[in-house]
Amino acid sequence: MQLDRRTFLKMGAAGTASTLAAPYFFTRASAQERTMSFWALNYTANPELKTSKWFKDLEAAWNDSNPVKIKVEAISANATDYYTKLATRFAGGEGPDVFLLSPADFLRYANANQLAELTPHMEKEAIDDFFPAVMATRMVGDKVFGLPMEVEPMAFYYSKQAFADAGLGEDDVPKTYEELIEIAGKLTTPDRYGVLFETNPGAYQVFTWYPFMWQGGGDVTTEDGKHSNFNHPGTVAALKLWKDLVEAGYAPREVLGGQGSQVAANLGAGYCAMQNCGIWGIAQLRDSAPDLEYGVFKLPTPAGQPNITVAGGWAFVANAGGKYVDEAAQFIVWALGSTAEDSKKRMLDWCTVAKSDMPPRKSVSEAGIANGAYSKGPLRFFAEEALPTARGEPRTPAEVYTMVSDAIQECMLNGGNPTDVAARTSDKIEDFLKTYHGARIL
Amino acid sequence: MAPAFSEAGRRSWSGAPSASRSRRGSKRARAERTAAWLFLAPDVIGLGVFVGLTMVLSLSMGFFRVSGFGQYTFIGLANYERLFSDAQFLNAVKVTSLYALGVVPAIYVAGLGLALLMQLDMPLRGIMRLMLFAPHVVSIIVVATVWRYMLASRVGVVNKVLADFGLHGQSWLGDPKFALATVVLVTVWFEMGFFMVIFLAGLQEIPRELHESAKIEGASAWQRFWYVTLPLLRPTSFFVVVIGVASAFAGGPGLDLTIAMTAGGPARTTTLATYYVYQQAFEVGDFGYAAAAASVLVAAMMVATIALFLVTRGGRGKNV
Numbered sequence: 001m002q003l004d005r006r007t008f009l010k011m012g013a014a015g016t017a018s019t020l021a022a023p024y025f026f027t028r029a030s031a032q033e034r035t036m037s038f039w040a041l042n043y044t045a046n047p048e049l050k051t052s053k054w055f056k057d058l059e060a061a062w063n064d065s066n067p068v069k070i071k072v073e074a075i076s077a078n079a080t081d082y083y084t085k086l087a088t089r090f091a092g093g094e095g096p097d098v099f100l101l102s103p104a105d106f107l108r109y110a111n112a113n114q115l116a117e118l119t120p121h122m123e124k125e126a127i128d129d130f131f132p133a134v135m136a137t138r139m140v141g142d143k144v145f146g147l148p149m150e151v152e153p154m155a156f157y158y159s160k161q162a163f164a165d166a167g168l169g170e171d172d173v174p175k176t177y178e179e180l181i182e183i184a185g186k187l188t189t190p191d192r193y194g195v196l197f198e199t200n201p202g203a204y205q206v207f208t209w210y211p212f213m214w215q216g217g218g219d220v221t222t223e224d225g226k227h228s229n230f231n232h233p234g235t236v237a238a239l240k241l242w243k244d245l246v247e248a249g250y251a252p253r254e255v256l257g258g259q260g261s262q263v264a265a266n267l268g269a270g271y272c273a274m275q276n277c278g279i280w281g282i283a284q285l286r287d288s289a290p291d292l293e294y295g296v297f298k299l300p301t302p303a304g305q306p307n308i309t310v311a312g313g314w315a316f317v318a319n320a321g322g323k324y325v326d327e328a329a330q331f332i333v334w335a336l337g338s339t340a341e342d343s344k345k346r347m348l349d350w351c352t353v354a355k356s357d358m359p360p361r362k363s364v365s366e367a368g369i370a371n372g373a374y375s376k377g378p379l380r381f382f383a384e385e386a387l388p389t390a391r392g393e394p395r396t397p398a399e400v401y402t403m404v405s406d407a408i409q410e411c412m413l414n415g416g417n418p419t420d421v422a423a424r425t426s427d428k429i430e431d432f433l434k435t436y437h438g439a440r441i442l
Numbered sequence: 443m444a445p446a447f448s449e450a451g452r453r454s455w456s457g458a459p460s461a462s463r464s465r466r467g468s469k470r471a472r473a474e475r476t477a478a479w480l481f482l483a484p485d486v487i488g489l490g491v492f493v494g495l496t497m498v499l500s501l502s503m504g505f506f507r508v509s510g511f512g513q514y515t516f517i518g519l520a521n522y523e524r525l526f527s528d529a530q531f532l533n534a535v536k537v538t539s540l541y542a543l544g545v546v547p548a549i550y551v552a553g554l555g556l557a558l559l560m561q562l563d564m565p566l567r568g569i570m571r572l573m574l575f576a577p578h579v580v581s582i583i584v585v586a587t588v589w590r591y592m593l594a595s596r597v598g599v600v601n602k603v604l605a606d607f608g609l610h611g612q613s614w615l616g617d618p619k620f621a622l623a624t625v626v627l628v629t630v631w632f633e634m635g636f637f638m639v640i641f642l643a644g645l646q647e648i649p650r651e652l653h654e655s656a657k658i659e660g661a662s663a664w665q666r667f668w669y670v671t672l673p674l675l676r677p678t679s680f681f682v683v684v685i686g687v688a689s690a691f692a693g694g695p696g697l698d699l700t701i702a703m704t705a706g707g708p709a710r711t712t713t714l715a716t717y718y719v720y721q722q723a724f725e726v727g728d729f730g731y732a733a734a735a736a737s738v739l740v741a742a743m744m745v746a747t748i749a750l751f752l753v754t755r756g757g758r759g760k761n762v
Contacts, residue, residue, distance in 0.1 A: 084724040091510045091729065108727050112511040191596055199616060200705040202725075252595060253616025253708065258587070271597055321511075398726045406710065413708035414618050 035069045036097035036324050036331065041082055041314075045074035054354040058335060058346065068327040070098070080202070090114065097322040098331060100314040101146060103137040103393040103442075104203045104401060109317070111438035115145040116318035116325045121333040130337075133392045134360045138315050140439040146315035147336045149350055150357035152278045153311040153386040154208060156195075156300075157263055157285075160293040162187055162273035173297040177241050180300040184250035187273035194250040196272035197242055198260030201409050206401045207312055207393055208260065208276055209408055212238035214308045215301045220396060220404060225441035226433060230404070231426035237302055239411040239418035246412050253413055264288035278312065279382045282356035296378045298385055311390035313360065348373070358387050395442050403428050497740070504734030510727045521734035531735060533710055534718035537622065541714060542690035544626035545633075549686055550679070552630055553637025557645055558667075560638065571642075575635035582632070582695055586702030589628050590615065615704050618711040625703060625712050629696050633689075637682055644678030645671070680754050684747055691743045692716065715739055 038059075043051040055072045063069045073096070076082045083105060089095050090109075101109060109115050119127070119142075127135070127144060131151070138146035156173075163169065166186045174180040184194030198205040213219065216234025221227060245251035252272065257265025263281035266272050268289030275281075276299075285292055298307050316336060318328035334340075336347055347364045351357040352373040359365045365383075368374050374383035396404075407425040410416035433441075504522065507515040525531050560571050577585065592599045593614040601611030614624040648671060656666045672679075690696060693716035700706060706713035706721070713721075716739065723732035 080725075087510055087724050087727065091512075093512060112509055112513075114511055193596070199707070201707040201710075202705060253613035254590070254594065256591065256594060256597075258590070258702075269597075271594075402721075402726065409707055409709040413616060414711070416709075 033069065034067065034324075035071050036322070036328055038070050038072045039075050039082075039086065039096040039099040040072050041079075041100055042074045042077040044072050045077070050354040054346075054350055061342075062331060062334065066327070066331075068324050070331055079204070093321070095319045095321065097319050097324050097328040099317060099319070100149075101317045102312060102314055103395040104207065105398070106137060106146065106315075106395045107397050107439055107441070110140055110145055114320055116320040116322075116329050118144045118147060118318065118329050118333055118337070121326075121329050122337055123339055126333075126337050126339050129339075129361045129363050131360055131362060133390070134311065134313070137392050137395045137442050138317075146317040147332055148313050148315040148360040149336055149347065150313040150355065151311045151360045151387065151390070152280055152313045152357055153382055153390045154211060154276065154278045154309050155296050155298060155382065155386050156274050157267050157277050157281055157294050157296055158274040159267060159270070160295055162192065162270075166273075170295060173295070174300045175298075176300050176303045177237070178303065180241070181244060181248070181250065184245060184274065185248065188250045192270055193252045193272040195245060195274040195276070196255060196260060196266050197245070197251055197276050197412075199252065199254050199413065200259060201405045203398075203401055203405070204259065204261060205408060206404045207310060209238060209242070209404075210394060211299055211308050211310045211391070212241060214310075214391060215299065215305050217305070220394065220400060220429065221433065221441055228426045228429035228433060230407075230429050231423045234302070235422045236418045239407065239416075239422060242408065243411040243416075243418060247415075267294065268292050279357055279379075279386070280355065282378045282382075286356070294378075296381050296386075298389070307389040309386055309390050310393055311358070311387070312393040313357065352379075358382060392442070395439075397432075397436065397438070397441070399432050400429055400441070403432070500733045501737045502733075503730050504737045506730045508729035508733070510723075510729050514730075517730070521731045522738070524731065525735055525738060530710065530713075531715070531718060534713050534715040537711065537713055538691060538715040540622060541626060541629075541696060542687060544623065545629050545690050545696065546683060546686040548626065548630045549633050549637050550682055552634040553682060554641050554675075554679075556634060556638040557641030558671075560642060561645055571638075574638055577632050577634075578636045582698045583702050585628070585632055586699050590703055593624065616708055618708050621704055621708055621712050625696065625700055628699055628703070629694075632695050632699070637686075640682060641675070641678060644675050647678075648674045676754070676758060677756075680750070680756065684750055687746055687750070688743055691739060691746070 040055055043049075044055045046052055047056075059070055059072050075085055079102070082100075086095070086099060095114065101115075122144060130148070134148050134151055135144070138144060138148060158173065160170075163172065168183065168186065172183060174183045180195065187194035198208050213232075213235050216232070216237040218232035218234030218236075218238065219229045222229045242251070246253060255266055256262070256269060256271050260266070260275075261277060261280070262284070263275055263277045264284045264287075267275040267277075267281075268285060285294060299309050301307055316332040318325060318332055322328055334343065336343060344361065344364050344367065347359050347361060348367055348371075351359045351364070352368055356379060359368060369383065374380050403425050407416075407421050410421050411418050503514075505516060505518060507513075507517050507521075556574055560567060560574070564570075593601075595601060595611055595613040595616065598611075598614075600614065604611055612620055614620050652670050652674070653666055656670050661669065688694075693714070697714055697716045697720075700712045700714055700717055701720075704712045706717050715735070719732045719735045719739070722728050722735065
C-alpha cells in the first residue's frame with residue numbers, strides 16, 4: 001500500500017489522538033462499573049494455588065450480593081516490592097481501596113490518617129472475638145483500623161535425617177542458647193550449616209530476631225513506647241547469640257532462595273539442619289519438599305527464662321482516602337470480622353486449607369481444634385505450644401526497625417561488639433523518639 | 443567594503459523568476475523544518491516531561507518535608523543540612539565511590555580486551571561475540587539469583603571448584619571483606635559484553651591503512667595498539683568512561699544487583715547511594731529527604747562529567 005505524505009500525516013494524527021483519548025474512555029467505562037480494588041500481595045497470581053481459589057471465592061461471594069464490586073489484584077510476592085508499589089500509588093493519590101498491611105508498616109499509614117476506621121461497622125462481640133495481642137497492633141486507642149487474617153508464630157524446623165546422621169534424636173532439640181550453639185556445632189558439616197537465621201537486612205530479619213531479645217527481658221522501647229529500652233542485657237545476649245553462631249561457622253552469612261523465610265530452599269535443600277522460620281513453612285515443605293522428614297521445636301531461651309515467640313501476619317485494611325471508604329470497610333468486616341458463620345468459616349479455610357496458619361479469632365481457633373485441623377503434626381505444635389507463648393509482631397516506625405536492623409547486621413556479620421552496638425543503637429532510638437509524634441509504638 | 447553591484451545586477455539576482463523559485467525554496471525549507479520538529483516532538487516532549495520536569499520537581503521536593511500522602515511542608519535547606527551529617531548517607535557515597543573505582547576501569551579493560559580479541563580472525567567468532575553479549579540481555583534478577591546460588595558458601599559451585607583446589611570456601615556475598623568486590627565482579631560480567639560492542643564499533647572506525655603503515659614501518663603489535671589504536675579510540679573511551687561513571691553513580695545494573703544479591707548488606711557494605719535514596723523514599727517514607735539526596739548525587743555526577751569533558755576535551759584529546 002502506498003500513501004502520500006498528507007494521508008500518512010492524517011493517519012498518524014488520528015492514531016495519536018485515539019491513543020491519547022483511550023484512557024479517558026477506559027476510565028469512564030471502569031467508573032461506571034463501581035469497582036473497588038483490593039491489593040493482595042500475589043495470592044491470585046497462580047490460579048492453581050489454594051490461596052488463589054480462596055481469594056477468588058471471596059471476590060465472587062461479595063460481588064454476588066453487593067452493588068459496589070471488589071476486584072482482587074496480584075501485585076508481588078515480595079513484601080518490599082509490594083510496599084514500594086503501595087507507597088507509589090498512595091504518593092500519586094491513587095491507593096487501592098482495600099489492601100494487605102503487616103504490623104511493621106501499620107504506623108506509616110495510620111499516622112498519616114490513611115486507614116479507614118472499621119469499628120463503626122463491627123459488633124462488639126466480634127471485636128472481642130479477636131485475640132487482644134494480635135488485635136492491639138491494628139488499633140489506635142479503642143478504634144479498629146485493620147482486621148488480621150492470620151497469625152504466624154515463629155519456631156525452629158529441623159531435619160530428622162540430619163539429627164540422625166549426627167547421632168541425635170528428638171530429645172536433643174536445644175532448649176537454651178548454650179544448647180543451641182552446641183547442637184548446631186554437632187550438626188555442622190563441610191556441606192551443611194547447623195542452624196540458619198535470616199541474614200538479609202530489613203524488617204523481616206528484625207521480626208525474626210525480636211523474640212530472642214524479649215526472652216532475655218530486652219525490648220526496643222519502654223512499655224509506654226516513649227523511651228528506648230534497647231540497651232539491655234537481654235538485647236546484648238540476643239545480638240551475641242547470632243554473632244557467635246555465625247562466627248563459629250555454624251550459621252551461614254547468606255541464605256538460599258532469597259530470604260530466610262524460605263524453608264524449602266534452605267532446610268529442604270539440605271543447606272542447614274535447623275532453621276528459624278514461621279508457621280507458613282509447613283505449607284512450603286508440603287508443596288516443595290514433601291519427602292523431607294522434619295520436626296519443629298520452640299525457640300531456645302537464655303537459661304531459666306520463659307519462652308516467647310513472635311507472631312506476625314497480614315491484615316485487611318481500607319484506604320481512608322479511597323473512593324468507596326464505607327463499602328471497603330464493610331467488605332473487610334463482612335470478610336473477616338462479622339459474627340456470621342460464613343465469616344468465621346472463611347477465616348478457618350484461609351488458615352487451614354489455603355495456608356497453614358493460626359486464626360486470629362478465638363471462635364475460629366476453637367472451631368479449628370474441634371474439626372481436627374490442629375490435632376496432629378506441626379500444626380498441633382504451633383497451636384498448643386508456640387501460639388500460647390506468642391507476642392504480636394511489634395509496630396515500630398521504619399526509622400526504628402532500620403536502626404535495629406543495622407545493630408543486628410553489625411554484630412552478626414561485621415564483628416561488632418554487642419554491648420557497644422546496643423548502647424549506640426539505644427541512643428539513636430532515644431533521639432528519634434524525642435521527635436516522634438503518632439500512634440503508640442508497640 | 444561591500445561589493446558594488448549595479449542596480450541591474452541586483453535586479454538580476456532578485457528578479458521575478460528567481461523570486462518565485464526562492465519563495466518555493468523557502469516554503470520547502472519551512473515545511474522541512476516543521477516536519478523535523480514533528481519528528482523530534484515525541485522525544486523532546488518525552489524528555490522534557492519525564493526527565494526535565496521530573497528533575498526540577500525532584501530538586502524542588504528536596505526543600506520540603508514530603509509525607510508521601512500529599513502533605514508538603516517547606517523546610518528550606520534542612521534536608522540538605524541533614525544529609526551532610528548523616529553517617530549512613532556518607533557511608534553510601536563512600537561505597538558508591540569504591541564501587542565506581544572498581545567497575546569503571548574493569549569494564550573499560552574487559553570491554554576493550556574482548557573487543558580486540560573478537561577482532562582477530564578466529565573460528566566461531568560470531569558465536570563467541572553472541573555469547574559474550576548474552577549476559578546483557580538476560581533479566582538482571584535472573585542474573586542476581588543465579589550468581590547468588592553459584593556463590594553460596596559451602597554449597598555454591600564457585601566454592602566447590604575452589605575446594606577441589608584445596609581452597610577454603612568463602613562467603614562471597616555475606617562477608618563484608620568480599621561483598622562489594624563480588625558485586626563489582628558480577629556487574630563487570632554483566633556489562634562487559636555491552637561495552638565490547640561499543641569498542642568494536644570504535645575499532646571499526648580506525649582506518650586499516652594506519653595499522654598497515656605502522657606495520658611496514660616496523661611497529662610491534664604493542665606499539666600499534668599504544669600509538670595507533672588507543673589514541674584513535676579516545677572518543678569511544680570517553681563515552682565508555684562517562685557512561686560507566688554515570689551508571690555507577692545513578693544506579694545502573696549495580697543497583698538492581700545489590701538489591702537482589704545483598705539487599706545492601708552485610709552491614710551496609712554494599713549499600714549504594716541510589717539504594718539509600720530508594721530506602722529513604724519507599725521504606726522510610728521520607729520522600730523530601732530522598733529527593734535532596736538524589737539531587738546531590740545528580741549534581742556530583744554532573745560535576746564529574748563536566749570535569750571529564752574538560753580534561754579530555756570531550757574525548758578528542760590534545761592532538762585533535
